[in-house]
Amino acid sequence: METATQEQQPPAKDGTIERYELMGGKCYIYKRSNDSKHWQVAAYVSGRNHRASTKLEGFSAAKQFAEEWYLELRGKHIRGELGKLVPVNAEKTFKDAAEQFLREFPVLTEGQRSPIYTAGHQRRLRNYLVPFFGDKPLSQVTSGAIAEYRIDRIEKSKEKRGKPPARGTVHQEMVALRQTLKTAMRHDWLASLPDMSQPYRSNGKISHRAWFSPTEYRQLYLAAAKRADDPKKERYRYHGQELYDFIIFMANTGLRPDEAKRLEYRDVTVVKDRETDERILEIEVRGKRGVGYCKSMPSAVMPFFRLRKRNKAQPTDRIFPNDQHVLFNNILEEENLKFDREGQRRTAYSLRHTYICLRLMEGADIYQVAKNCRTSVEMIEKFYASHIKNQLSAAAINVKRVPRNEENKVAPQSPPPPKPAAPKNRLRPTGKNYTRRKPH
Known part of the structure; x- marks a missing residue:
């Protein structure tokens, strides 16, 4: 040695x-x-x-x-094979980033985000994300760890409820996770975001929003009118009348349900339109896009008058103070209209989709419809106009092309038309050799 x-x-x-x-x-x-x-x-x-x-x-x-x-x-x-590593005991954990996010988010988004939306992120972090990622260093929150979270979330949901969580539920949890990791990046606790896309996901088809066809819409409002005129119990008469006016009003204005819920009588003005010479409603809409404006169809005027008279309303009262979804769902189930042909669930939002589709079917300008509904032409083309047959022009589609062998043929020349005969001179001839005949 x-x-x-x-x-x-x-x-x-x-x-x-x-x-x-x-x-x-x-x-x-x-x-x-x-x-x-x-x-x-x-x-x-x-x-x-x-x-x-x-x-x-x-x-x-x-x-x-x-x-x-x-x-x-x-x-x-x-060669850069080592990188600059941070000691594990000095690295921030996911729990630290979540606490920082929950501290910042309500304060920085006050007045911009709904308290319900903020509380939803807090609930998702505390109930699902922090218990799973909790003490992991941020560098270990990788794409593989996120995939493991998806698997764990689905398996536990199946054990507890017998079915996986809804796609929208998992999507909102991924939004909360991404916001938390972005918070860590802003504080230099994380170098970059991992890939958070769902693995093995196929490209889903673009399906149109659930709506009522003209036949189904007529079936719906006739059933609501019957319930308003003949309620199952007398104490439900007022609610049936209010629901009937709600259906007609929504299908002729294209408002979102949350916009209609905020609507007050002072936000609506009855005017006579100069271009159509009909009475319509001009509405100041307050919704998720701020203040916008809407011009209704003429059929929305009478429901507005009935609501104002029935409720003896003041200008600051809300037009629809009561929630209509229970009675609305009951009518849909009774009339077998709850689901459309694609299996999509119909709700009060479907009345807005019905308004847009019916306007397009009647040939309305898509840009004007988008402005009136406070949305974009792209959204309408993607979710509404794709299934409207009236948007297709048969004359533009069924074009017939002339065959090439006939294109090169020279048309035979037709003989020139005959020259017209010279008109007879009806004036009496004159001359020295002319002798006038004696009448017989």
Whole structure:
């Protein structure tokens, strides 16, 4: 066994009993105080300490091993194979990022985001995301870890409820996760966002929004009118009348349900339109896009008058103060209209979709419909106009092309039309040789 030629040093503060610097102090070898026979090597490279065991007892052999190990470590650092690593005990965890996000989000979005939306993110983080990712360092929240979360979420939901969570539910949880990781990036706790897309996902078909065809819409409002005139119980008469007016009003204005809920009588003005010479409603709409304007169909005027007279309303009263979804769903189920042919569920929002589709079927300008509904032409073309047969022009589709052999043929020249005969001169001829005949 080889022995060290250097003078033995007292035990260091880190528990070593022998420690010798090599490569000009850039690395060193040492023995631990637990009577280990093997030499250890350590160096500080790329922002952190690296350690390894030489598994050698001789000093000279351990020294040669340490020098080669250090040079290899430096080469990896130069090639960028090590990167700048942060010690695990100094790295922030997902729980730290979640707490920072929950502290910032309500304050920075006050007045811009609904309190219900903010509370939803808080609930998703505390109930699902933090229990799963909790103590993991942020660098370990990778695409694979997110895929594991999706699997765990589906399996636990099936065990508890017998079915997986809805697609929208998981999507909102991914939104909360992304916002939390973005918060970590703003504070330099995370270098970049992982890939959060759902693996193995196929391209879903674009399906149109649930709506009522003209036949189905007529069936719906006739059923509502019958319920208003002949309720099952007399105390439900007012609610039946209000629902009937709600259906007619919504299908002739194209308002969103939340916009109709905020609507007050002072926001609606009855005017006579100059272009159509009909009475319509001009509505100041307050919704998710701020304040907008809407011009209704003439059929929306009478429901508005009935609502105002029935409720003896003040200007600041709401037009639809009561929630209509229970009675509305009952009528849909009774009339077998709850689901459309594609299996999509119909709600009060379907009345807005019905308005847009009926306007397009009547040939209305798509840009004007989009402005009146406070949406974009792109959204209408994607979710509404794609299934409206009236948007297709048969004359533009059924074009017949002339065959090439007939294109090159020269049309036969027809004979020139005969010249018209010269008109007879009806004037009496004159001349010296002219003698007038005597009448018979």
